[in-house]
Amino acid sequence: MARLAARSRRPPLLGLLTAVPLLAAVALLAIVALPAAALGQPADPLPSWREGAVKRALVDFVGRVTREGGPDFVPLAERVAVFDNDGTLWTEQPVYVQAAFALDRIRALAPEHPEWTHTQPFRGVIEGDGHAVAAAGEKGVVQILAATHAGMTTDAFGQLVGDWLQTARHPRFDRPYDTLVYQPMLELLGHLRASGFKTFIVSGGGAEFMRVFAERAYGIPPEQAVGSSGATRFEAKAGGMPALVKEPTIEFVDDGPGKPSGINRFIGRRPILAFGNSDGDLQMLEWTAGGAGPRFLGLVQHTDAEREYAYDRQSRVGRLDRALDEAAGRGWSIVDMSRDWAVIFPPVPGGER
Amino acid sequence: MARLAARSRRPPLLGLLTAVPLLAAVALLAIVALPAAALGQPADPLPSWREGAVKRALVDFVGRVTREGGPDFVPLAERVAVFDNDGTLWTEQPVYVQAAFALDRIRALAPEHPEWTHTQPFRGVIEGDGHAVAAAGEKGVVQILAATHAGMTTDAFGQLVGDWLQTARHPRFDRPYDTLVYQPMLELLGHLRASGFKTFIVSGGGAEFMRVFAERAYGIPPEQAVGSSGATRFEAKAGGMPALVKEPTIEFVDDGPGKPSGINRFIGRRPILAFGNSDGDLQMLEWTAGGAGPRFLGLVQHTDAEREYAYDRQSRVGRLDRALDEAAGRGWSIVDMSRDWAVIFPPVPGGER
Numbered sequence: 001m002a003r004l005a006a007r008s009r010r011p012p013l014l015g016l017l018t019a020v021p022l023l024a025a026v027a028l029l030a031i032v033a034l035p036a037a038a039l040g041q042p043a044d045p046l047p048s049w050r051e052g053a054v055k056r057a058l059v060d061f062v063g064r065v066t067r068e069g070g071p072d073f074v075p076l077a078e079r080v081a082v083f084d085n086d087g088t089l090w091t092e093q094p095v096y097v098q099a100a101f102a103l104d105r106i107r108a109l110a111p112e113h114p115e116w117t118h119t120q121p122f123r124g125v126i127e128g129d130g131h132a133v134a135a136a137g138e139k140g141v142v143q144i145l146a147a148t149h150a151g152m153t154t155d156a157f158g159q160l161v162g163d164w165l166q167t168a169r170h171p172r173f174d175r176p177y178d179t180l181v182y183q184p185m186l187e188l189l190g191h192l193r194a195s196g197f198k199t200f201i202v203s204g205g206g207a208e209f210m211r212v213f214a215e216r217a218y219g220i221p222p223e224q225a226v227g228s229s230g231a232t233r234f235e236a237k238a239g240g241m242p243a244l245v246k247e248p249t250i251e252f253v254d255d256g257p258g259k260p261s262g263i264n265r266f267i268g269r270r271p272i273l274a275f276g277n278s279d280g281d282l283q284m285l286e287w288t289a290g291g292a293g294p295r296f297l298g299l300v301q302h303t304d305a306e307r308e309y310a311y312d313r314q315s316r317v318g319r320l321d322r323a324l325d326e327a328a329g330r331g332w333s334i335v336d337m338s339r340d341w342a343v344i345f346p347p348v349p350g351g352e353r
Numbered sequence: 354m355a356r357l358a359a360r361s362r363r364p365p366l367l368g369l370l371t372a373v374p375l376l377a378a379v380a381l382l383a384i385v386a387l388p389a390a391a392l393g394q395p396a397d398p399l400p401s402w403r404e405g406a407v408k409r410a411l412v413d414f415v416g417r418v419t420r421e422g423g424p425d426f427v428p429l430a431e432r433v434a435v436f437d438n439d440g441t442l443w444t445e446q447p448v449y450v451q452a453a454f455a456l457d458r459i460r461a462l463a464p465e466h467p468e469w470t471h472t473q474p475f476r477g478v479i480e481g482d483g484h485a486v487a488a489a490g491e492k493g494v495v496q497i498l499a500a501t502h503a504g505m506t507t508d509a510f511g512q513l514v515g516d517w518l519q520t521a522r523h524p525r526f527d528r529p530y531d532t533l534v535y536q537p538m539l540e541l542l543g544h545l546r547a548s549g550f551k552t553f554i555v556s557g558g559g560a561e562f563m564r565v566f567a568e569r570a571y572g573i574p575p576e577q578a579v580g581s582s583g584a585t586r587f588e589a590k591a592g593g594m595p596a597l598v599k600e601p602t603i604e605f606v607d608d609g610p611g612k613p614s615g616i617n618r619f620i621g622r623r624p625i626l627a628f629g630n631s632d633g634d635l636q637m638l639e640w641t642a643g644g645a646g647p648r649f650l651g652l653v654q655h656t657d658a659e660r661e662y663a664y665d666r667q668s669r670v671g672r673l674d675r676a677l678d679e680a681a682g683r684g685w686s687i688v689d690m691s692r693d694w695a696v697i698f699p700p701v702p703g704g705e706r
Contacts, residue, residue: 077568077574154617198576200576207618207621208617208621211621215430221430221622222620222621222622223551223553223576223577223619223620223621223622224576225621229618231614232613232614232617232618233610233614234610234611234613234614234636234640236636236639241643242613242636242639242640242642242643243643244613244614244617244640251605251618252604257586257587258587260585260587260595260597261584261585261586261587261597264507264561264585264597265560265582265585265604266576266619267575267576268560268561268564268575268576268578269574269575269576283587283589283595286589286595287587287595287597289595290594290595290596
């Protein structure tokens, strides 16, 4: 359907070409080859989105809320857009990127922890025994987080994550994780910002983890990356530099019903656009939808096993079930990745890093 | 000293005037009377600051960090400035404004709570018995906060605070509280923003309380107002509008050593300029000072009993003791309100509201 729409604009031009002399045709071809912007028409702000209902709804929404004097105009200060991160802005399969970092980190630290060879969940991580790790349950997750995300300064943690992103590669795509971001979403973030929106991440992942790459990868500054967080302890040693030390205490879980709380706490204003991809984003979309005035609610549905992954109702990571039903019932936009996105990932910058 | 410096620039001009013919002198006077900007000189960005060491240090700092190619140049993204609120941006005497709100709210709610006439700390509030309120200690404070800041939606709370600010008046100045902001600090905030800084509040006060007026009063948007916060609970009633309900649980205290944690959590980047006025700001200043590169650290010392208040080491509200010693020892800038500020408050907008 998207391709038909794109084609349907060409026939009149072709018909015109056969009816005019050769030189004029050549001149006309030159004009046709010019980018739309050079002809005074606005360039397509979302070139990686195929024509279709979702792209139309997005472009229409941004047009309406920015049209001064129009019935749906929204003042600059209220143009707040929130995006989930994992599965909405970048790939979350086969495991969340932050989990891949934590598991690599356990393996790197193992030589300093001989006791891990006979303690779960560490032994399972070291031996690649997923069942043993899963069997350790939530307690195991907390132990892994404590061992990999605490007991160091915030500066040291940022350095560790940055170094890891430089060397780690996604197991299937063999690319740095922070290049596995969705090109259509980068274009949407850019179009929103060019239209006066402030763009925020509101993720269940760790805020300090995301902040290492969010500005470079998405153009989103640290203070606009909202996420889960652990406690920190301020240490001012006499004569030394003060430090913030990461503690093994989880302070705030920014997921599910925590997302509206996180929005309230960090942003302090109700968004008018929200994008997610899983049931953990449902309450964020409900909260965004609940305000007065124009709203855009979107879900990314992963339908492209060939170019990325295909998963929804049954998935362990990024399950999309209740939110899909609610989106259908309330007329929210559902991105069918395979149909709506002409491109999934941007090219790897410089071929390699 | 500040006035001497201002005077010392005039004598040469006066000397010049006596040496030239009358017409030329009149022409010269006309030029002298023109604002600096009209002569191509930059206008004074801080007109309410008297000439002196603090003003010089501020203007010099902003000049250095924004001079491209200079040794102290700081890229746009890293120009983060943090300000305490109570006593640094607005008046905190005789009680914190948020406390005045809470006490007024208790009195307004009293008819619905007959039991308060025989329960402390409520009885003390209703009868204006400060000793009884103080005797209830921290537990009393939490009870007052729970009764006035919880059990309602976030939207309803914002409305209550907004309504209160419209009608409440400061007991001494008889003006709306949110007009008792410091004109010199408004100019500093504006100068910093015009120089590419992001300006944040980092306050021990409640974030949701400040956000009601911070944008109007200081030009600081909600997501740049960091403060203490209570928990919120998301409620999505079938068929109804979703709501965020404020809970009586204090979630985060953004004061003292909590300020660096709050900066890490909400801003995610170390500031290069920090301003406070009390010992509760000491760790924020230490944390800011601890980074590499140019830094500005400032403390407002309340020395002006006539135009505002005079208090420091012995004060119950806004005690400035340890931080004053550390500022002196480390060469941080200390604003002597009575000496450094030509104006304290802006005129009341429209005379009344």
